[in-house]
Amino acid sequence: METSKSNYWHSRAQRVIPGGVSSPVRAFKAVGGTPRYFVSGAGSRVTDVDGNNYVDLVGSWGPMIVGHAHPKVVEKVSAAMSKSFSFGAPHPNESLLAESISQRVSAAERVRFVSSGTEAVMTAVRLARGATGRALIVKFSGCYHGHLDSMLVSAGSGVATLGLPNSPGVTAGQVADTVVLEYNNFDELNELFSERGSEVAAVITEAAAANMGVVPPLDGFNEQIAKLCAMHGALMILDEVMTGFRVSRAGWWGKYGSGWQPDLITMGKVIGGGLPLAAVAGRAEIMDLLAPLGSVYQAGTLSGNPVATSAGLATLELLDQDAYDLLDKRAGEIGDAISGALNGHVVQHSYQVAGNLFSFFLGCSRVTNYAQASTQDQTAFKIFFNSMLDNGVSIPPSAFEAWFVSTAITDSDVETIALAADRAARSVAQ
Numbered sequence: 001m002e003t004s005k006s007n008y009w010h011s012r013a014q015r016v017i018p019g020g021v022s023s024p025v026r027a028f029k030a031v032g033g034t035p036r037y038f039v040s041g042a043g044s045r046v047t048d049v050d051g052n053n054y055v056d057l058v059g060s061w062g063p064m065i066v067g068h069a070h071p072k073v074v075e076k077v078s079a080a081m082s083k084s085f086s087f088g089a090p091h092p093n094e095s096l097l098a099e100s101i102s103q104r105v106s107a108a109e110r111v112r113f114v115s116s117g118t119e120a121v122m123t124a125v126r127l128a129r130g131a132t133g134r135a136l137i138v139k140f141s142g143c144y145h146g147h148l149d150s151m152l153v154s155a156g157s158g159v160a161t162l163g164l165p166n167s168p169g170v171t172a173g174q175v176a177d178t179v180v181l182e183y184n185n186f187d188e189l190n191e192l193f194s195e196r197g198s199e200v201a202a203v204i205t206e207a208a209a210a211n212m213g214v215v216p217p218l219d220g221f222n223e224q225i226a227k228l229c230a231m232h233g234a235l236m237i238l239d240e241v242m243t244g245f246r247v248s249r250a251g252w253w254g255k256y257g258s259g260w261q262p263d264l265i266t267m268g269k270v271i272g273g274g275l276p277l278a279a280v281a282g283r284a285e286i287m288d289l290l291a292p293l294g295s296v297y298q299a300g301t302l303s304g305n306p307v308a309t310s311a312g313l314a315t316l317e318l319l320d321q322d323a324y325d326l327l328d329k330r331a332g333e334i335g336d337a338i339s340g341a342l343n344g345h346v347v348q349h350s351y352q353v354a355g356n357l358f359s360f361f362l363g364c365s366r367v368t369n370y371a372q373a374s375t376q377d378q379t380a381f382k383i384f385f386n387s388m389l390d391n392g393v394s395i396p397p398s399a400f401e402a403w404f405v406s407t408a409i410t411d412s413d414v415e416t417i418a419l420a421a422d423r424a425a426r427s428v429a430q
């Protein structure tokens, strides 16, 4: 495959951008080779600067759920852009999107827009501390909640991909205020609350962990977090930045959350339809502690931007039940094709699913936590990844990430993926 123009742009980028990238995993450090420099996307496919075309199973890490440059999204965004890119003042689209979110997710009684998932989590953490007057935040190893200091302790996603246990620059104070427990470990969770329950401001968890590869919560795990938080006066922050509006019209909680309720929910990715938009949402009495009603401060020059909110509105309008049925069907077809190819070439793996998110742990049997996820065969993944790419399928360049489908995937794309997977699995087996 011709990559000379991507090579050229990568050398040029490396002279002015650290590692040549605006976000670490994009650098292909874990998989080798040159990152592709993309110039266009249409529906399920993306094209790089050398003219190579790929089926896209990254989808900008989640937002491109209806595919690239969907005509209805382009139309709304263009209309919004023609009226101004930003007012730095209230505008109707904000209320329309907040209402749409609130109607879909009943636990989102109030919604405050920000520009990234990191900001949403940062706001939720501050709000939880402000509301409870406590400092301690509990998180789970291998879960990723953005790059704010307190959440970089034992994080997933790029932090796991690059094997960085903790980032320099995170102060001892932040580390001391963060307790890290093993994901899906009920005993550790119960013990922490029985010993330090009165100190806990919040427990934050991914609704279904998908930043150490896909590791769904065990039955009752999220519910137990909600129960312990309620008993001890702590808040539960459910991070739906990845799962929100992806696995169902009301996110993970809307689909699997019967009998328990988070206090705060963080959202991002899909609600911006590919433009920078995220949100923190939750119970009115907590959310109303935010300035200007309350004294917990949060702000943003571009927050709730009119162009981003129009992209979000257009995207959510396209996501009816038929769209979710289609996403589930495509995820099943693709996941089954990959797993079938790996089985066909006798490559041991665990195929893990959370709604329409899925990933494969090569060399592993079932994975329920980060310690197990870390034992996967990353060398085999590297071979698998590069073979898929060479055969026209772009998958996340890391063994610690979920794969993302869009409604734009066609039957012919599924065939391309199945063929590429057969070749990739053969390369791994050799």
Ligand code: PLP
Pocket: 061, 115, 116, 117, 118, 119, 121, 144, 145, 146, 147, 157, 206, 211, 239, 240, 241, 242, 268, 269, 278
């Ligand atoms: N929370 C989760 C669960 C995520 O997956 C991510 C990003 O992948 C974030 C938070 C951070 O979002 P952003 O990259 O928009 O800052």
